[in-house]
Amino acid sequence: MKTAVTLAITDPVKLVRALQSEALYRHYRVTCGSFGQNVALWKGVKVYNADKLFIGNDVAITEDVWINAQGGVYIGDGVLIGPRTIIVTMNHIFDRLDIPIREQGLEVQPIVIEDDVWIGAGCIILPGVQIGRGSVIGAGAVVTHDIPPYSVATGVPATVQGNRREKSEMANTACGRSGF
Ligand SMILES: CC(C)(COP(=O)(O)OP(=O)(O)OC[C@H]1O[C@@H](n2cnc3c(N)ncnc32)[C@H](O)[C@@H]1OP(=O)(O)O)[C@@H](O)C(=O)NCCC(=O)NCCS
Numbered sequence: 001m002k003t004a005v006t007l008a009i010t011d012p013v014k015l016v017r018a019l020q021s022e023a024l025y026r027h028y029r030v031t032c033g034s035f036g037q038n039v040a041l042w043k044g045v046k047v048y049n050a051d052k053l054f055i056g057n058d059v060a061i062t063e064d065v066w067i068n069a070q071g072g073v074y075i076g077d078g079v080l081i082g083p084r085t086i087i088v089t090m091n092h093i094f095d096r097l098d099i100p101i102r103e104q105g106l107e108v109q110p111i112v113i114e115d116d117v118w119i120g121a122g123c124i125i126l127p128g129v130q131i132g133r134g135s136v137i138g139a140g141a142v143v144t145h146d147i148p149p150y151s152v153a154t155g156v157p158a159t160v161q162g163n164r165r166e167k168s169e170m171a172n173t174a175c176g177r178s179g180f
Helices: 012-019 022-031 164-177
Strands: 045-048 052-056 067-068 073-075 086-088 090-092 106-108 110-112 151-154 157-163
Touching: 012 086
Parallel strands: 045 067, 052 073, 067 086, 073 110
Antiparallel strands: 090 106, 151 157
16 A cells, blocks of 8 residues: 655755765765755765766755766756666777777766656666656666656666656546546
């Protein structure tokens, strides 16, 4: 049985104090490319190339999220990122066989996470991906392609299972028909 409870991010300051190291918060607030209002960074969050991480308002990045922002990471307003998620903007180049991979350099691509996206626990978001506004990424998904707005996407690689907008329209229509 599913039971709905209210998400207790009504007092972000309290939440921030309870769940994050004050030092971590102060560090990323000044080192990130931009850092909005009411950003909650939970314990264990690790960001490389923080100057290329741009965070909007009312964002929660939870425990042990790992972000390599070398190619640029843009996180919109109201985004929730589940624990142990990895956001990585770089690949090692491995075209040649005559030199080791570690000497072939890197290729970077930006990642864009639009407003009001929820990324579940343990996801991996790969370079060059754009996750459309209002989307939900199920726990454990590996996002390799762009996700259209309001999608629910799950799996490895992540595929779109449904669209929140269509579901909501259907619910509204059903209410209309029944006269509510
Ligand atoms: C994706 C999610 C939001 C559920 O969405 P939903 O539309 O309510 O989906 P349902 O629970 O009705 O499941 C629908 C189908 O998707 C499958 N599914 C659900 N979550 C999945 C996931 N993360 N990966 C793969 N398949 C998943 C279900 O098994 C089900 O498959 P079936 O129809 O073959 O039985 C949820 O399962 C999820 O992953 N939540 C993340 C929880 C989390 O990480 N919380 C940490 C706090 S940030």
